[in-house]
Amino acid sequence: MSTTLIEQTVGFVKQSMSANDSGHNWFHIERVWKTARTIALGEQVNLLVVELAALLHDIADSKFHNGDETIGPRMANEWLLQQHVPADIREHVVNIVAHISFKGGNQADTFFSPELAVVRDADRLDAIGALGIARAFHYGGFKNREIYDPAIQPDLQMSREDYKKNTAPTINHFYEKLLLLKDRMHTETGKQMAIQRHLFMEQFLEQFYQEWEGKR
Numbered sequence: 001m002s003t004t005l006i007e008q009t010v011g012f013v014k015q016s017m018s019a020n021d022s023g024h025n026w027f028h029i030e031r032v033w034k035t036a037r038t039i040a041l042g043e044q045v046n047l048l049v050v051e052l053a054a055l056l057h058d059i060a061d062s063k064f065h066n067g068d069e070t071i072g073p074r075m076a077n078e079w080l081l082q083q084h085v086p087a088d089i090r091e092h093v094v095n096i097v098a099h100i101s102f103k104g105g106n107q108a109d110t111f112f113s114p115e116l117a118v119v120r121d122a123d124r125l126d127a128i129g130a131l132g133i134a135r136a137f138h139y140g141g142f143k144n145r146e147i148y149d150p151a152i153q154p155d156l157q158m159s160r161e162d163y164k165k166n167t168a169p170t171i172n173h174f175y176e177k178l179l180l181l182k183d184r185m186h187t188e189t190g191k192q193m194a195i196q197r198h199l200f201m202e203q204f205l206e207q208f209y210q211e212w213e214g215k216r
Contacts, residue, residue: 002048003144005048005052005083005085006048006051006052006055007057007161009055009079009083010055011050011177012079013026013029013055013056016059016075017029017058017059023077024139025117026053028058028126028135029054029057029058030053030056030058030101031126031131032058032119032122032123032126033051033054033055033122033124034127035122035193036050036051036053036118036119036121037050037054037111037123038122038189039118039121039122039187039190039193040093040118041189042187042188042189043114043117043187043189045114045115045118046089046115047094048086048089049089049092049093049096049115050115050118050119052061052080052085052089052093052095053092053097053100053115053116053119053149054122054123056072056075056076056079056097057072057096057097057119057123057207058072058123059075059076059079059088059097060181069098069101069143071072072097072098073094073095073097073098076093076097076201077090077094077095080093080094080160085190092113092115093106093188095108095111095113095202096113096115096120097112097118097120099111099116100116100120100123107173117187117190118187118188118190119195119210120168120186120191121185121186121187121189121193122190124170124181124184124185124190125185125193125194125197126191127177127178127181127183128182128194128197128198128201129198129200130194130196130197130200132178132197132201133200133201134172134186136173136178137169137170140169140170140173143167145167145168145170146167147170147171148169148170148171148212149169149171149210152168152169152172153172153177154168154172154174154175154176155168155172156176163176171205171208174205179201179202181194181198182194182195182197182198187205206207
């Protein structure tokens with residue numbers, strides 16, 4: 001059942017996300033899915049839960065649905081019900097979909113599991129490093145945000161609602177989210193993978209500021 005279920009879920013996700021921007025499309029899901037499977041090798045987890053959650057984690061990203069965080073979990077639940085997935089697996093996957101995202105505001109987790117840790121680390125790894133830089137500027141362009149404005153400082157004290165409404169330049173996003181993720185990894189594999197990606201972002205920012213000032 002699990003192989004067929006995964007294959008069917010891949011098809012469902014590809015179709016559902018066909019209109020998404022390139023930073024949040026099927027290729028993002030595929031990368032997170034592959035990375036989650038890599039991380040899971042070193043963890044005691046239910047691999048079926050990990051794979052389903054990785055595939056469904058962005059099925060309806062709230063950023064593209066007026067901030068509504070209920071659509072994604074609901075769509076995941078409906079899909080899994082249609083596939084007659086056992087209730088315990090379905091509920092676990094839906095909980096991961098509902099709680100995976102970085103929401104800002106230093107919110108405490110209200111749900112946690114080893115499977116969530118694996119999928120969350122995989123998702124966060126795709127938000128940093130070279131891919132993270134590319135995705136950040138792509139999304140900033142999609143939202144018509146400035147690249148950088150020295151007069152607008154990063155806000156590290158935003159509430160959850162402030163974070164959702166934030167329209168600051170893309171460079172600020174590095175400080176408000178991306179550079180924070182290395183120290184928020186849960187798994188040992190995730191922590192190790194994050195080190196080089198984090199360093200790459202630091203090097204990028206150093207080069208960026210030098211070029212901005214006309215020094216390189």
